[in-house]
Amino acid sequence: MEVVSPDADDSPALDVRGLNKRFGDTVAVANLDLRMERGHVLALLGPNGAGKTTTVETCEGFLRPDSGEVRVLGVDPVTHGERLRPRIGVMPQGGGAYPGARAAEMLELIASCSAHPLDPAWLLDTLGLTAAGRTPYKRLSGGQQQRLSLACALVGRPELVFLDEPTAGMDPQARRLVWELIAALRADGVSVLLTTHLMDEAETLADRVVIVDHGRAVAEGTAAELTAPHDGRQELRFRSQPALDLDLLLTALPEDCTASEIRAGEYVIHGEIDPQTVSTVTAWCARQDVLAHELRVDRRSLEDVFLDLTGRELRS
Numbered sequence: 001m002e003v004v005s006p007d008a009d010d011s012p013a014l015d016v017r018g019l020n021k022r023f024g025d026t027v028a029v030a031n032l033d034l035r036m037e038r039g040h041v042l043a044l045l046g047p048n049g050a051g052k053t054t055t056v057e058t059c060e061g062f063l064r065p066d067s068g069e070v071r072v073l074g075v076d077p078v079t080h081g082e083r084l085r086p087r088i089g090v091m092p093q094g095g096g097a098y099p100g101a102r103a104a105e106m107l108e109l110i111a112s113c114s115a116h117p118l119d120p121a122w123l124l125d126t127l128g129l130t131a132a133g134r135t136p137y138k139r140l141s142g143g144q145q146q147r148l149s150l151a152c153a154l155v156g157r158p159e160l161v162f163l164d165e166p167t168a169g170m171d172p173q174a175r176r177l178v179w180e181l182i183a184a185l186r187a188d189g190v191s192v193l194l195t196t197h198l199m200d201e202a203e204t205l206a207d208r209v210v211i212v213d214h215g216r217a218v219a220e221g222t223a224a225e226l227t228a229p230h231d232g233r234q235e236l237r238f239r240s241q242p243a244l245d246l247d248l249l250l251t252a253l254p255e256d257c258t259a260s261e262i263r264a265g266e267y268v269i270h271g272e273i274d275p276q277t278v279s280t281v282t283a284w285c286a287r288q289d290v291l292a293h294e295l296r297v298d299r300r301s302l303e304d305v306f307l308d309l310t311g312r313e314l315r316s
């Protein structure tokens with residue numbers, strides 16, 4: 001039986017069309033389309049329960065879709081999972097390990113299952129885990145467990161790696177290290193599907209971002225596309241002390257401007273932002289005897305786009 005389609009080499013890293021998956025009455029994924037080119041990093045963002053892990057596990061071949069078409073490196077992960085698995089690396093959410101195994105042993109075991117593994121000692125060193133090599137998995141810190149889990153996903157030299165919240169619980173140094181590693185993978189032509197709750201992670205690493213909510217893609221594009229000004233209206237943002245009297249500021253601005261404090265001490269002015277508007281805002285701040293920090297024009301943050309699309313209320 002044909003396992004890899006004839007044009008498999010040209011096939012995208014990921015091609016998901018009309019994916020549906022429910023668990024009983026819960027719709028986890030609803031008619032989702034996803035596409036990732038080879039050598040790209042695609043970030044899936046979404047609130048808790050949006051369907052990210054379900055999507056990733058379906059692409060990994062661990063879940064069977066109710067309907068829709070999933071191709072990973074040109075291969076159907078459900079019907080031909082055994083052919084796909086040697087070509088992909090999986091870092092599941094919250095690790096996944098033999099709790100009693102020592103870190104180095106575990107990595108060596110996984111390397112021994114691969115045809116052309118990376119050198120486990122080199123990988124431990126790269127991820128700052130050499131000193132923890134003899135420590136049982138359950139005794140590693142949360143951040144060390146995450147890094148070991150990443151090492152396990154990479155040791156088989158995958159063409160495509162699935163990273164489900166790879167830096168969750170890591171300190172800033174470890175996060176930076178992992179970001180550098182992901183950038184290096186991309187430079188080597190490895191494709192990466194990343195789920196994350198960290199907007200800066202998506203912005204820094206991803207070629208494209210897909211925001212999912214209630215199992216559907218609600219926005220897609222590069223981070224720059226997603227955060228570009230829309231409706232012809234621009235934004236001016238600044239930080240200052242909380243609870244400034246914005247009604248007073250509005251009297252000094254053109255009539256079609258709006259002003260709001262979106263988080264304590266974080267202000268957004270919408271409207272036609274020209275040099276005069278910027279000057280009015282800074283002069284007004286000076287009159288209030290407050291400093292406007294981080295004043296910038298034109299760009300919403302990815303977090304604002306995310307919150308605008310998925311709402312600000314807490315998800316269960």
Ligand SMILES: Nc1ncnc2c1ncn2[C@@H]1O[C@H](COP(=O)(O)OP(=O)(O)OP(=O)(O)O)[C@@H](O)[C@H]1O
Pocket residue numbers: 023026027028046047048049050051052053054055
């Ligand atoms: N095995 C399962 N049985 C029943 N319901 C499930 C199962 N797996 C996921 N779900 C439900 O499907 C929905 C999507 O879950 P999923 O884990 O894919 O979301 P997520 O976007 O990864 O969330 P998080 O950001 O919290 O990891 C949720 O409502 C979840 O409770």
